Amino acid sequence: MEKRLIIVLLVGLLAVTAALAPAAPAAAAPPTQTAEVYVVQAGDTLSSIAWRFGVTVDDMLVANGLTDADLILTGQQLVIPIASSPDEPGITPGENETASGSQEFSQVYVVQPGDTLFAIATQFGLTVSEVMLANGITDPHWLSVGQLLTIPPAGLPPSYPAPFAAVLLSPAPVVQGQTLVVRVDLDEPAALSGEFDGRPFRFVGDRTGGWALVGIHALQPTGVYSLTLRASRSDETQATAIVDVAVGSGLFDTEYISVPPDQGDLLDPDLIRDEYARVADVWSQVSPRPLWEGPFALPLATDRITSYFGTRRSYNEGPVSSFHAGVDFGESEGSPIYAPAAGRVAFAEFLDVRGGSTLIDHGVGIYSGYWHQSQILVQPEQTVETGDLIGFVGGTGLSTAPHLHWEVRVAGIAVDPIQWTKMAIP
Ligand SMILES: [Zn+2]
Structure with missing residues (x-):
C-alpha cells in the first residue's frame, strides 16, 4: 500500500514552460475522486483530519488502506479523498484547470469498487495504455479498491521551440532515487546538452536526437524542478526548451x-x-x-x-x-x-x-x-x-x-x- 502513495505526490506535471501549449478543447468534465495529500502533524487524529477536509473517517481509512484509525504517525502522508457532493458531482479542484477547463497537470484518482482500468481511462479521455504507462502498471487487471492512480493530462500535446520535435521523460512523474530517462527528437541536426537542477547531463545519440539519464538524488527535496535542454546548431544558433519535472517522495523508511x-x-x-x-x-x-x-x-x-x-x-x-x-x-x-x-x-x-x-x-x-x-x-x-x-x-x-x-x-x-x-x- 505504501508504494501506492508514492504516486500521489507526483501531482505530476510535465508542463512545458518554454512555450505554453494552447488550451485544448475542453473534454467532458473530468470525473470525481481526485485527491490531495496531507502530512500528519503532531497532535492530529484521523477524525480531526477527516473533519478538517469534510470527509468521513471511513473515507480516510479506505483511501489510505488503513485498518486502525488510531494508527497514524506524525509525518505520515495521507490521501485526502475529495468528498463527493450530490450538488457538484465530479468537479475537480479548480487550481489544476486551465481557462478552458482542460487539465494541464496530472491528477490522482482513487480506485472505487467496480472500477476497471478501461472505465477509468475512458472517463478521463485517455487510453488504457496511457494510464498504465503513467502508473507503471503491466497487468491491466491488477487494480485494487483504494489504489491511487496518476491520471496524466489529456489532449495537451506539449509544444517545444524548433528544432525540438519531441521530448519524452520516463518514468513520469519521477520519485526520489529513480533514474530519469530523457529522450529528445530533433527536426534539424543539432548537438544536445542538458541540465537538471543545475547539474549538467550528457546525451547519447546523434545530431537527430538522443537520450540521457538523470539520477534523482534520494535526498532531493520533493518539488518541481527545471530540466533545461539545449540544441546547438552548426551555425551556432541555439534553442532552449525548459521542462518542469515534479519529483515525488520515495517514502523511505x-x-x-x-x-x-x-x-x-x-x-x-x-x-x-x-x-x-x-x-x-x-x-x-x-x-x-x-x-x-x-x-x-x-x-x-x-x-x-x-x-x-x-x-x-x-x-x-x-x-x-x-x-x-x-x-x-x-x-x-x-x-x-x-x-x-x-x-x-x-x-x-x-x-x-x-x-x-x-x-x-x-x-x-x-x-x-x-x-x-x-x-x-x-x-x-x-x-x-x-x-x-x-x-x-x-x-x-x-x-x-x-x-x-x-x-x-x-x-x-x-x-x-x-x-x-x-x-x-x-
Ligand atoms: Zn548496504
Whole structure:
C-alpha cells in the first residue's frame, strides 16, 4: 500500500514552460475522486483530519488502506479523498484547470469498487495504455479498491521551440532515487546538452536526437524542478526548451543501526571521507558508449532484500544524516555474485568500510558497485558479460553480517538499482 502513495505526490506535471501549449478543447468534465495529500502533524487524529477536509473517517481509512484509525504517525502522508457532493458531482479542484477547463497537470484518482482500468481511462479521455504507462502498471487487471492512480493530462500535446520535435521523460512523474530517462527528437541536426537542477547531463545519440539519464538524488527535496535542454546548431544558433519535472517522495523508511564498539573506529569521518573520495574518483570517469543492453539481472540467485535503497539511517542512535545508497541482500558467506549487465571492471580492491569492493563501468557514467565481498574474482580493465561470476558474498569491512550491498550510480548519484532490474533503461 505504501508504494501506492508514492504516486500521489507526483501531482505530476510535465508542463512545458518554454512555450505554453494552447488550451485544448475542453473534454467532458473530468470525473470525481481526485485527491490531495496531507502530512500528519503532531497532535492530529484521523477524525480531526477527516473533519478538517469534510470527509468521513471511513473515507480516510479506505483511501489510505488503513485498518486502525488510531494508527497514524506524525509525518505520515495521507490521501485526502475529495468528498463527493450530490450538488457538484465530479468537479475537480479548480487550481489544476486551465481557462478552458482542460487539465494541464496530472491528477490522482482513487480506485472505487467496480472500477476497471478501461472505465477509468475512458472517463478521463485517455487510453488504457496511457494510464498504465503513467502508473507503471503491466497487468491491466491488477487494480485494487483504494489504489491511487496518476491520471496524466489529456489532449495537451506539449509544444517545444524548433528544432525540438519531441521530448519524452520516463518514468513520469519521477520519485526520489529513480533514474530519469530523457529522450529528445530533433527536426534539424543539432548537438544536445542538458541540465537538471543545475547539474549538467550528457546525451547519447546523434545530431537527430538522443537520450540521457538523470539520477534523482534520494535526498532531493520533493518539488518541481527545471530540466533545461539545449540544441546547438552548426551555425551556432541555439534553442532552449525548459521542462518542469515534479519529483515525488520515495517514502523511505528509517533504520536505526547499532555498530559494535570494536567497529566504532571505522566510523571515523576522515576515513569514511577518504574512502568515498577513492571510489567517487572511479565513478566520476565517463566512458563514451553504453556497454549494457536491456534490464539488469539481479547480482545474486536470490531477491531477498534485507535493506532497501534510500532508507534513512541513524547510527548508534545519532541523528538521521544519511541514506542507504544501495540495496542489501542478506545471503550467506560465499554465495556467488554475478555481473547484472555487461561492462568493464573499473575497481577491485579491499577497503576499510566497504570491504571487498568491485565497481563495474557500464558506460556513459553508469556504474554498479558490490561491497563486503569475501572474495573478488575480477581485475580492473577486465570486461564482463551478464551472468559472469565476479565474486562471493562476505561480511568484510563495516558490516554486521554477511550480505551483498549492491549500488548503481548515474553520474555519481546513487539511484535505486531495483528500478534497473524492472525496466530496460533507457
Ligand atoms: Zn548496504
